[in-house]
Amino acid sequence: MSAAGRLLLALALAPGALGAAAAARAESAADPGARAFQKCFACHSVNPAERGLPGPNLYHIVGRPAAALDDYEYSPAMIAAGRSGKLVWTEATLDRFLANPQTFLPGTAMNFFGLRNAEERKAVIAYLARKRP
Numbered sequence: 001m002s003a004a005g006r007l008l009l010a011l012a013l014a015p016g017a018l019g020a021a022a023a024a025r026a027e028s029a030a031d032p033g034a035r036a037f038q039k040c041f042a043c044h045s046v047n048p049a050e051r052g053l054p055g056p057n058l059y060h061i062v063g064r065p066a067a068a069l070d071d072y073e074y075s076p077a078m079i080a081a082g083r084s085g086k087l088v089w090t091e092a093t094l095d096r097f098l099a100n101p102q103t104f105l106p107g108t109a110m111n112f113f114g115l116r117n118a119e120e121r122k123a124v125i126a127y128l129a130r131k132r133p
Contacts, residue, residue, distance in 0.1 A: 033127025036120045043112075046131040055110065060132045061089050062125075077107030094125050 037046070043055035050057060056072040066089065067074040067082030074082070081087035087105070089097075097104045098121045100114040115121045 031123075031127065032120075033123040033125075033130075036115070036124045037127050039115070040124070046128065058128055058131065062091060062094070062129045062132070064089050075107055075109035077105055078109070081105060091125050091129065094128070095121050098124065 040055075040058070043053055044058045045053055046057075046059050048057065048059040051071055056069050056074070065082045065085070066087035067078045078087075087093060095118075098115045099118075101108050101110040101112055115124065
């Protein structure tokens with residue numbers, strides 16, 4: 001395709017892309033959980049079709065056993081917690097994990113300092129709870 005053709009194609013697609021970005025900003029502005037989840041977007045997604053990220057997909061995480069996705073390579077600590085049946089992602093376990101992942105599950109591969117603010121954790125967990133079928 002010529003440079004002019006690529007430019008025309010980009011211009012034709014831009015309104016949709018800009019509209020999606022505007023919609024995401026509007027959701028974040030209206031939803032404190034979506035706004036707080038922006039800290040997680042570098043590694044995680046709540047879009048059920050999105051794969052290949054540094055962290056596991058968090059769509060329908062609430063109620064799911066730890067290390068349950070077949071298409072993600074979890075840490076040995078997370079696999080052991082999930083296989084033992086001792087770790088299911090409830091709102092309470094997510095709250096403790098998100099407060100300090102390394103303290104909650106030593107050996108986790110999640111390299112994140114945690115969400116120290118309880119209200120921010122509550123908002124993120126409520127946001128995640130809504131991301132389900």
